[in-house]
Every structure is written in structure tokens, then in C-alpha cells.
Amino acid sequence: MATPRRRWSHFLVITLVACVLHHRGAAQPLPTKVNEAEFLLEIKRAWGDPPVLAAWNATSSAAGVHCSWPYVGCNSAGCVTRLTLAHIDVTGPISNAIGSLSDLVHLDLSRNNITGTFPTSLYHCSSLQYLDLSWNQIGGELPGDIGHGLGIHLSTLYLYQNKFTGRIPASLSRLQNLRYLGLNLNSLTGAIPPELGKLTSLEDLWLGFNQFDPGELPTTFKNLTNLVKLGAVNCSLVGKIPSYLGQMTKLEHLDLSFNSLTGTIPPVVWSLKKLQYFIVHRNNLTADLVVDGFAAMSLTTIDIGENKLTGIIPEVFGHLENLVYFILSDNNFTGDIPPELGKHSPGLSYIELDNNELTGVIPEGLCAGGQLQALTASNNSLNGSIPVGLVNCATLQDLELSSNQLSGEVPKALWTTGQLRWVSLRNNQLTGSLPAAMSSNLTTLDIGNNKFVGRVPSVALGLTYFSAENNGFSGKIPANIGYGMPLLQHLNLANNKLSGRIR
């Protein structure tokens, strides 16, 4: 008996010869097909012969039959071209036998528990176009020669959500046909190599959630004008948001959140007509937003929260027909919420404006599209009353308006019509009363420091947190409040005009 290693080399030679012959039209398919079955069985063996691959078996390996095995695709010559083994829960390393599948074009091993290091045996698969190893436990450094080893036809390289360490090899820049490159969610270090700027076919580039040295986005990236998606979240970026992004006219998705970027948001960003996601959450961006020449009408998501932005919220944001997420919390915005906000955005679902210096009233039309799920705007100086449009918003789940200067009566409809789960109106001057029975969806209700009057509700089946101190509630505390509010963990009714006792 030959050792497994020897046997593998033997098959490697035969396969390479046989599959090359096929490409030239020679008609000798049988040996190749049989041998490739053996390689598949080796791959299976390295994963401990998992039951999910039970149909890959030697007894069924009559000529060419492996082409009908599950997850396997062959070309007309009977050579394996596709392995789509995503999410089948296999564990263990990738056998070197994979390199013997010399006609492999498409390899998807994503979402398994594959271990070991980057499979350099794939360097033999010169036709490889699609390689997805994402969501596994593959580690070690990416080989420095990866860009020389992998075939020039490679257009997709997904290595994200693994345990890769060390630097991004500059040699990746040789893969001139790469269109999709995902390196995010690893433990990569060092600098982002400027050489990546040579990958001018790139459409998607994901670098986020790595531990790079603090540094700027390379200036060479200005040549990546085919980029559609650029993700560089939480990867130690410093310096300014480069204004060359304004030349990336195909850009749809830009996420630079959780970095230490400083300076302004370059006005050119707002000229990107196709931009849908603009996310720079938690950086140190400063200054007023300059939106002259605004053309970014495709925006669905604006998330510029947790920065040091100042000035007014541009009126034009109220006219974005595709807006869904509008996150501006934790900045120093002043002035009014754009009065048109919501009226022209039928999908608007999340508005977060907390911790700014906003004044004026809450616009009437925030829920005009009938999709609003959350409005949070605490710690501002908003005044006026809670608009009727919000009270009747049937989709609203979270309403956080604490620490403003809101006044007027809160209509009872607010408490009965909607799906409200989480409400804080604390620290305002609101009046009104609550119904005897609150929606069972309500889990948190904080209306402390207001001017609510009437009876304390006796039923709120889902309520866990109820704070209503410093109001004008009167009458007896419902004797059966423990039954009416069975999940209650926090109750504060201090400083009202209540009588009776809680049991």
C-alpha cells in the first residue's frame, strides 16, 4: 500500500494531464472522472467523513458518477468545476487534494467550521474564479505569494470572518480581475497596503473589523473608481475622509464607522447620486454639513451619529424619497428638525436625534409613510406638543423624547393604537392621563418629571419598568397592581397625590 501522501501526488499528475487533454478535445474522460472522485473522498476524509457527505462514497464511484454527487458540479468533459459546500457544518482542515481538482472554477466553503491555514494547494487551480472561505475558523498569516499563486481569473475572494493574522499581502494587487474582496472580521494587522489601489476592477472591498495600525485610507484608493461598496468599519482609520470618494460615482455603500476620522464630511460625498448607505458613526468628525450641489437622492441610510458635527440639519434630508434610517444622535446639531422630514420618505423607519441641541417642534409628518418604528430625540430643547401624526403612528415601537421642553396634552390614543414597547417622556412638561389598561406590548414606561394627572393604570401585562414620579397622579394606587403588572421590576410613583398601598 502506498502512503496517502504518495497516492495523492500520483493522482495529481494524472488529473492535470487528463483535464488538460479534455480542453484540447481529446476523448478520454474516464480516468479523470474516477480520479477526481478519489480527490473528493480525500477532502471528505479530512473532515472526518461527515454524514452530510454520505452520498460521496467509493462504492458509487463508477465512472463519472461523482458529477452527480450533491454539492458537486462538472463541466461537459466530466471535470469538477464547482464545489458549493456552504453551510453544511463540516469541521476540520481542507485536504490538499482540492488542488488536484484542476478545473475548479467555483469553490464555496463558507459558513462551516473549517480549520487550518489558507489552502495554498488552490494555487494549482488556475481556472479558479470564485473562492469563498468566509465564516470559518481558518487562521495563520495569509501567504505572501497569494497573489502570485492564485489564478489570474479570480474575481471573488471572500476570506472574511475567519482568524487570519498578520499583514494583508501586497501581492493581492496582482489579481487584476478581482471584483469582490472581503477581508473583514479577521485579526489582520499592519498597514492597509497601498498596492490594493491597483485593483481597479474592484467593486466591493471589505476591510473592516481588523486591527490595522492607525493610518489613513491609502491615497492610491483614488483609482478604485469602480467601487460600489467600501466597508472599512473599526479598522483604526485616522485622518480625514478622503475627498477622492467624490470621484467614485458608482458608490452605493460607504461605511467608515467606528474609526478615529477627523475633519469635515467632504461635501463631494453628497454629490454621489447612487449612494444609498452613508455610515460614519462614531468618529471625530467636526464642522457644519455642507450640502451645496446635493445630489445623493438615493440615500436610504444616513448614520452620522457619535461625532462632533455642528450647525443645522440640512433641509434637503427631509426630501429624500428613499430614506429609511436617519441617525444623527450624539452630535452638536442646532436648529430645527427639518419640517418636511417624513413627508416625502414613505419608508422612513428609524430616526435617532438624541443628545444634540435641537430646538423647535417635532415635525408633524415623521410617520407620514406609515413605517416609523423608532423616534429618539432625548436631551435636546424641543418644544411644543407631541404631534398627532406621531400619536396615530401604528408602527411606532420606541419613543424616546426625554429631557426636552415638550408640553401640552398627550392624547390617550398614543397608549392604545400602537405597538409601543418602549416609551420615555421623562423630564418634560407634558400633561394628560393614562388609560386603565395599557397595551400588553409596553415593556418600559418612563414619564417621570411631567404633569400627568388622573389614575395610575391598573393593567399593563408586559410592563417591567414603570417610572412616573413627580407628576400629578391621584386617587388610590390600584390594589391589584401586582396582578395587573405581573412582570414589573421597577416602580417609582413618588411625589404624586396617591393614596393606598402596594401589595
Ligand SMILES: *[C@@H]1O[C@H](CO)[C@@H](O)[C@H](O)[C@H]1NC(C)=O
Ligand atoms: C452511497 O451513496 C448512495 C447515494 O448516492 C447511497 O444510496 C448508498 O447507500 C451509499 N453507499 C454506501 C456504502 O454508503
Ligand SMILES: *[C@@H]1O[C@H](CO)[C@@H](O)[C@H](O)[C@H]1NC(C)=O
Ligand atoms: C463550530 O464549532 C463550534 C464549537 O467548536 C460549535 O459551537 C458550532 O456550532 C460549530 N458551527 C458549525 C457551523 O458547525
Ligand SMILES: *[C@@H]1O[C@H](CO)[C@@H](O)[C@H](O)[C@H]1NC(C)=O
Ligand atoms: C492611478 O492610475 C493611473 C493610471 O491609470 C496611474 O498613472 C496613477 O499612478 C495611479 N494613481 C495612484 C495613486 O495609484
Ligand SMILES: *[C@@H]1O[C@H](CO)[C@@H](O)[C@H](O)[C@H]1NC(C)=O
Ligand atoms: C472594534 O474592534 C475592537 C478590537 O479591535 C473591539 O474590541 C471593539 O469591540 C470593536 N468595536 C466595535 C464597535 O465593533
Ligand SMILES: *[C@@H]1O[C@H](CO)[C@@H](O)[C@H](O)[C@H]1NC(C)=O
Ligand atoms: C475623539 O477624540 C477624543 C479626544 O481627542 C478621543 O478621546 C476620542 O477617543 C476620539 N474618539 C474617537 C471615536 O476616535
Ligand SMILES: *[C@@H]1O[C@H](CO)[C@@H](O)[C@H](O)[C@H]1NC(C)=O
Ligand atoms: C457641543 O457643544 C458644547 C458647547 O456648545 C460643548 O460643550 C460640547 O462638548 C459639544 N459636544 C460635542 C459632542 O462636541
Ligand SMILES: *[C@@H]1O[C@H](CO)[C@@H](O)[C@H](O)[C@H]1NC(C)=O
Ligand atoms: C441624556 O443625557 C443624560 C445626561 O447627560 C444621559 O445620562 C442620558 O443617557 C442621555 N440620554 C440618552 C438617550 O442618551
Ligand SMILES: *[C@@H]1O[C@H](CO)[C@@H](O)[C@H](O)[C@H]1NC(C)=O
Ligand atoms: C419653541 O421654542 C422657540 C425658540 O427656540 C420659540 O420661538 C417658540 O415659540 C417655541 N414654541 C413653543 C410652542 O413653545
Ligand SMILES: *[C@@H]1O[C@H](CO)[C@@H](O)[C@H](O)[C@H]1NC(C)=O
Ligand atoms: C402588539 O404588537 C403586535 C405587533 O408587534 C400587534 O400585532 C398587536 O396588536 C399589539 N398588541 C396590542 C395590544 O396593541
